[in-house]
Amino acid sequence: MPFISVEAVHPTHEQKGRLIAEITRIASEILELPQSSFYVLVKENDSDNWGVGGKQLSIILAEREK
Amino acid sequence: MPFISVEAVHPTHEQKGRLIAEITRIASEILELPQSSFYVLVKENDSDNWGVGGKQLSIILAEREK
Amino acid sequence: MPFISVEAVHPTHEQKGRLIAEITRIASEILELPQSSFYVLVKENDSDNWGVGGKQLSIILAEREK
Amino acid sequence: MPFISVEAVHPTHEQKGRLIAEITRIASEILELPQSSFYVLVKENDSDNWGVGGKQLSIILAEREK
Amino acid sequence: MPFISVEAVHPTHEQKGRLIAEITRIASEILELPQSSFYVLVKENDSDNWGVGGKQLSIILAEREK
Amino acid sequence: MPFISVEAVHPTHEQKGRLIAEITRIASEILELPQSSFYVLVKENDSDNWGVGGKQLSIILAEREK
Numbered sequence: 001m002p003f004i005s006v007e008a009v010h011p012t013h014e015q016k017g018r019l020i021a022e023i024t025r026i027a028s029e030i031l032e033l034p035q036s037s038f039y040v041l042v043k044e045n046d047s048d049n050w051g052v053g054g055k056q057l058s059i060i061l062a063e064r065e066k
Numbered sequence: 067m068p069f070i071s072v073e074a075v076h077p078t079h080e081q082k083g084r085l086i087a088e089i090t091r092i093a094s095e096i097l098e099l100p101q102s103s104f105y106v107l108v109k110e111n112d113s114d115n116w117g118v119g120g121k122q123l124s125i126i127l128a129e130r131e132k
Numbered sequence: 133m134p135f136i137s138v139e140a141v142h143p144t145h146e147q148k149g150r151l152i153a154e155i156t157r158i159a160s161e162i163l164e165l166p167q168s169s170f171y172v173l174v175k176e177n178d179s180d181n182w183g184v185g186g187k188q189l190s191i192i193l194a195e196r197e198k
Numbered sequence: 199m200p201f202i203s204v205e206a207v208h209p210t211h212e213q214k215g216r217l218i219a220e221i222t223r224i225a226s227e228i229l230e231l232p233q234s235s236f237y238v239l240v241k242e243n244d245s246d247n248w249g250v251g252g253k254q255l256s257i258i259l260a261e262r263e264k
Numbered sequence: 265m266p267f268i269s270v271e272a273v274h275p276t277h278e279q280k281g282r283l284i285a286e287i288t289r290i291a292s293e294i295l296e297l298p299q300s301s302f303y304v305l306v307k308e309n310d311s312d313n314w315g316v317g318g319k320q321l322s323i324i325l326a327e328r329e330k
Numbered sequence: 331m332p333f334i335s336v337e338a339v340h341p342t343h344e345q346k347g348r349l350i351a352e353i354t355r356i357a358s359e360i361l362e363l364p365q366s367s368f369y370v371l372v373k374e375n376d377s378d379n380w381g382v383g384g385k386q387l388s389i390i391l392a393e394r395e396k
Contacts, residue, residue, distance in 0.1 A: 039116070094252075
């Protein structure tokens with residue numbers, strides 16, 4: 001019954017599929033529980049809503065591109 | 067002060083209203099706390115972001131419809 | 133695949149069992165999904181760790197008992 | 199490494215920036231950890247998805263405006 | 265800045281270390297972000313607090329052992 | 331109705347009280363909502379359960395002390 005949530009920005013459809021498949025596989029192996037008992041939830045968030053070290057990620061990214 | 071969150075796909079307006087009313091009522095009764103102290107939050111997620119047993123729910127649903 | 137978490141203080145063994153059974157039953161009915169697809173997780177927290185209106189719940193409760 | 203999440207309705211761009219900056223600053227000071235180790239995540243939710251005392255916030259707000 | 269939480273029962277010290285290392289490695293590879301930007305948090309929960317299909321996991325496990 | 335959760339290691343009783351009071355005060359001011367509508371929840375986690383950059387925090391801290 002493990003439940004794994006991944007708070008990210010906006011992964012592509014393919015990245016979400018791979019996160020779900022690979023994280024379930026590896027966690028099922030480590031915890032010795034069947035893959036069928038795992039739920040994985042990918043949560044998407046705008047870079048405007050993420051704060052890293054007190055700064056909005058949207059601003060950090062804009063500054064990097066300069 | 068209990069806080070209950072419901073990670074779902076996309077319930078309708080009416081389903082959200084019923085989830086909030088019914089879960090609050092039942093949990094208030096069981097925990098013997100006033101309904102006014104409860105917060106319920108319904109979180110919506112695309113089926114693309116849910117992994118069940120290592121597979122994207124969007125793909126599981128598409129396969130079922132075949 | 134819904135996942136429901138209940139942030140509470142410390143429910144008894146029996147209250148946890150009832151929360152799990154009753155919330156699953158009602159949510160399954162409202163969302164029209166089988167009960168077997170639901171996970172419910174009861175999270176316990178000391179009243180020292182809950183803040184209500186900016187005040188620790190442990191202090192609010194101690195004041196009420198006076 | 200603290201991780202702080204703020205479940206709100208829909209703050210403005212400016213409010214999000216201030217929440218991230220101010221909460222990081224104050225929590226860093228209280229916990230005596232560098233600001234660089236903090237992540238803050240602002241989560242947005244429609245008022246339709248919030249339940250307060252068993253009632254949808256969207257309905258509470260609509261009734262207040264009458 | 266991704267934040268990954270793993271709601272489990274009680275993994276051993278070694279299992280927690282492996283979950284943290286392996287999930288970070290694979291997610292970093294898929295999302296093309298440096299490992300240093302990842303936080304993983306393993307959350308422990310008694311089987312009494314997990315509900316699977318409306319039943320307490322502690323009871324499901326006790327019945328299996330009979 | 332905002333709900334703020336703080337995932338930390340193990341703050342002292344006094345630090346928890348200050349986190350609750352200060353975060354509520356600042357967030358209430360920024361979001362222009364009454365303090366009474368805020369819930370803050372401090373979640374404690376062993377350093378064994380935190381992963382930073384793919385490494386257990388307990389191991390990072392032990393290495394620093396050498």
